[in-house]
Amino acid sequence: MAEQPQPELTDELIAGRRASIAEGLPDDMPRWMSRTIIAIDTFSLWTGHVVSWLAIPLMAAMVYEVVARYAFTAPTVWAYDMSRFLYGALFILGSAYALSKGVHIRSDFLYRGWSVKTQGRVDTALYLVCYFPAMLTFMYVSTRWAWQAVERAERGMDTAWMPLLGPVKSCLPIGIAFLLLQGFSELLKSIHAARAGRWPQ
Numbered sequence: 001m002a003e004q005p006q007p008e009l010t011d012e013l014i015a016g017r018r019a020s021i022a023e024g025l026p027d028d029m030p031r032w033m034s035r036t037i038i039a040i041d042t043f044s045l046w047t048g049h050v051v052s053w054l055a056i057p058l059m060a061a062m063v064y065e066v067v068a069r070y071a072f073t074a075p076t077v078w079a080y081d082m083s084r085f086l087y088g089a090l091f092i093l094g095s096a097y098a099l100s101k102g103v104h105i106r107s108d109f110l111y112r113g114w115s116v117k118t119q120g121r122v123d124t125a126l127y128l129v130c131y132f133p134a135m136l137t138f139m140y141v142s143t144r145w146a147w148q149a150v151e152r153a154e155r156g157m158d159t160a161w162m163p164l165l166g167p168v169k170s171c172l173p174i175g176i177a178f179l180l181l182q183g184f185s186e187l188l189k190s191i192h193a194a195r196a197g198r199w200p201q
Contacts, residue, residue: 025200026192033188037200040185041100047178048097051090058086077161085168092175096182120193127187135180142172 025034065079098104111119148154150166193199 026196026198028196029192029200033192034200037185037188040181044096044100044178044182044185048094048100051093051097054086054090054093058083058090061086077159078163081156081159081161081163085163088168089171092171093178095175096178099179099182099186115197116193116199117195117197120190120195120199123190124187124194127183127190131183132180132187135176135183139173139176139180142169142176146170146173 025037061079061082065076065083069075095104111122114122146166146169149169154165154169155162156165189200
């Protein structure tokens with residue numbers, strides 16, 4: 001019996017991955033809009049590249065801990081905290097880059113079947129009604145949270161190392177600021193899609 005071909009999992013089935021901004025934007029897009037999108041997406045691209053280097057000290061801390069623990073029976077007091085801090089910073093600081101590439105997880109089984117104009121209108125409405133109000137609220141709360149951690153020299157109490165929490169908590173408002181900036185770029189793209197009937201990338 002002939003083997004049945006397996007369905008190919010294309011990028012469209014996995015997530016709305018997008019082409020690089022370097023491939024250009026439509027000619028019918030207003031100049032100010034295309035310049036703004038290019039500037040923001042380029043910034044998110046570079047922040048994504050820089051933040052991705054946090055994966056190296058994260059892996060190094062984990063490898064050191066495993067070797068020290070199992071080869072020398074000398075576990076560290078700092079590796080657990082460092083892994084949480086570095087992973088958290090990597091996650092929140094890289095979120096804007098992920099948004100620019102359209103790889104945030106979403107259930108789009110309905111969305112995929114809509115016309116581009118409908119997709120653009122829905123995205124525009126959701127960015128204005130849900131995304132920006134939520135992100136601004138989160139920014140306000142996280143900024144106060146981070147400032148209090150720095151001001152009080154707050155320390156983690158769940159390990160013997162008791163590290164200062166100010167630096168890692170400060171990553172949260174910074175990452176949210178990146179998300180707000182990238183969200184404005186995504187809003188402009190959705191407005192163009194709603195008007196022109198095609199996505200700019």
